[in-house]
Amino acid sequence: MTAEAMEAGPRKGSGADDDRPLRIALLTYKGNPFCGGQGVYVRHLSRELALLGHSVEVIGAQPYPVLDEGAGPGNPRLTELPSLDLYRSPDPFRTPKRDEYRDWVDALEVATMWTGGFPEPVTFSLRARRHLRARRGDFDVVHDNQTLGYGLLGDLGAPLVTTIHHPITVDRQLELDAAPDLKRRLSVRRWYAFTRMQKRVARRLPSVLTVSGTSRQEIIDHLGVRQDRIDVVHIGADTRLFSPDPAVPEVPGRIVTTSSADVPLKGLVHLVEALAKTRTEHPGAHLVVVGKRAEDGPVAQAIERYGLEDRVEFVKGITDAELVDLVRSAQVACVPSLYEGFSLPAAEAMATGTPLLATTGGAIPEVAGRDGETCLAVPPGDADALAAGLNRLLGDAELRARLGRAGRERVLRKFTWAQAAKGTAERYREAMSRSAATNPGRPAATATYSGSHR
Known part of the structure; x- marks a missing residue:
């Protein structure tokens, strides 16, 4: 499949009941829109998917995503899957109190931080796997927002689609290039140790979305993902919010x-x-x-x-x-x-x-x-x-x-979020069709979750 074909927009005939509203689990290990592009992605994509009539449950850790209300028949809703929040303000790199530990995943999170690594991708993936398996049948598709953790390999109860905005190995190399001395380079290498996991996980993913043709090529080159497993769905601006207003005066300079x-x-x-x-x-x-x-x-x-x-x-x-x-x-x-x-x-x-x-x-x-x-x-x-x-x-x-x-x-x-949501939903259906073809004995998800969420 050519890059031009993958960027051409939604494709018909993918099966999996093209017109049926979907139940979507959207995972994000760091979702606050003020912390970077991943949070912006979750906020706007969840809103536009809901406006298309889909049921969207965002499952995230701290800093928690900010979701928009008033979107379609049902607002996107948040289920909190808390970490130990080791990097929160005003006490980042804190040592948790003894009564904060809940299980071995918490211990892994602290131990990784103590050795200079960044634990959240792997620990969030482990918590997400446990959560999704306990709710088997609640979702038609699971969409991971660049966690790329070991916990997301294997059966999650629904087909997995993963967005990789760009390989974090690019960030790692740029920070290494900017490091002034050996001490800083060693610190950067420890912090980005999780990229080895992300590379191993990415190669085993059945369906990858990315946001540009450039990122698609970087994912092939840096992570070794097969090109036929990657689709480009451009994201964009909230053009209702980001719009011209002649009443706002231009400030010279x-x-x-x-x-x-x-x-x-x-x-x-x-x-x-x-x-x-x-x-x-x-x-x-x-x-x-x-x-x-x-x-x-x-x-x-x-x-x-x-x-x-x-x-x-x-x-x-x-x-x-x-x-x-x-x-x-x-x-x-x-x-x-x-x-x-x-x-x-x-x-x-x-x-x-x-x-x-x-x-x-x-x-x-x-x-x-x-x-x-x-x-x-x-x-x-x-x-x-x-x-x-x-x-x-x-x-x-x-x-x-x-x-x-x-x-x-x-x-x-x-580049609008409405176009991004339509393209993403089409890729969900393609992933569901592929999963149904390779797992013909798996029953379709039918349950409705009524548990607590925020």
């Missing part, structure tokens, strides 16, 4: 980006350097970063080195409406990432009609489109190119308006 200062992959340090260069031509240029500020590290050092303490602002914990208005108010939205498996910030900025400056890292060009048509595109990791793009956009109102209009039209045409 404002540049907006979404990034955490402690994640090298996001390329923020290069944007800070570009801002310093841009201010020689546009003294009013300033940067608003939606994300976490690091008190030390390359970004903090760059801000201090270039004297930008009052020109770079970090904001966290803002509402959806505040985020949208912030993006609308910017003269430029920027995605300086070294790599992205998709880039929701790019799609969301384009949906508001804000002109986009983005790198060509990873799948960003699939989202942002052609340089000069729907965005300005520059090579990743190139502060001079970013500065040139910023200068060009800040100095040309007509170019900003043209790119803003074209960007929104592109998102409406290709």
Whole structure:
């Protein structure tokens, strides 16, 4: 099957009662939408699947997913599958009290943390397997959101579909490349030890979804998954929320980006350097970063080195409406990432009609489109190119308006959550048909769960 065929949208004739509403278990080991793209994915996909008439139960651990109400005949609902929450604020890497331990999985979680590893993918998968097996018959399909843990191998009582946004081995390599010394490199290797498990699990998965053609190739190259097991279903922006609003005033010189200062992959340090260069031509240029500020590290050092303490602002914990208005108010939205498996910030900025400056890292060009048509595109990791793009956009109102209009039209045409939900549901039915063909004796799920949930 070609990549073009897999990206063409929903396919008919997959069997498994094409029109019957499905009962979906959507798993996420880290689901808060303010913690990254996985939480955004769960929130919007669950809402749009519910609007299609499906029953969606999100099963997640801390930080718990935020789900939208008012979606279709039945809201997506949350079932909490708690971890020990070892990385919570304000006491991350905490040691649990004796009465917090419930079973051997909890002990494994703490022991992995103590040795410098990240335990949540494997421990969540083990808890999820136990939960799903106890509820055999409640679901038509199980959808895992990139846990890729050992516990999800074997019989879960329903066919398994797994989303891999992009291989975490990419993040691992970029952090290793950015590590300043041997001590930091050893720490990175310990933290990312779970990627060995994810690679072993991924190769055994029958049905993988990913969000871009670039991620599909990375999954083949990095994880060794067979290409005929991978389907591309693009995700997108909530275009009802992220939309233009002429009533929101444009702030001269404002540049907006979404990034955490402690994640090298996001390329923020290069944007800070570009801002310093841009201010020689546009003294009013300033940067608003939606994300976490690091008190030390390359970004903090760059801000201090270039004297930008009052020109770079970090904001966290803002509402959806505040985020949208912030993006609308910017003269430029920027995605300086070294790599992205998709880039929701790019799609969301384009949906508001804000002109986009983005790198060509990873799948960003699939989202942002052609340089000069729907965005300005520059090579990743190139502060001079970013500065040139910023200068060009800040100095040309007509170019900003043209790119803003074209960007929104592109998102409406290709990248919406409604389209993502339709494509995902079709892949569910294909997985169910394959499972029925290979397990003809397995009875269909018929039970209705009435247990507690949030």
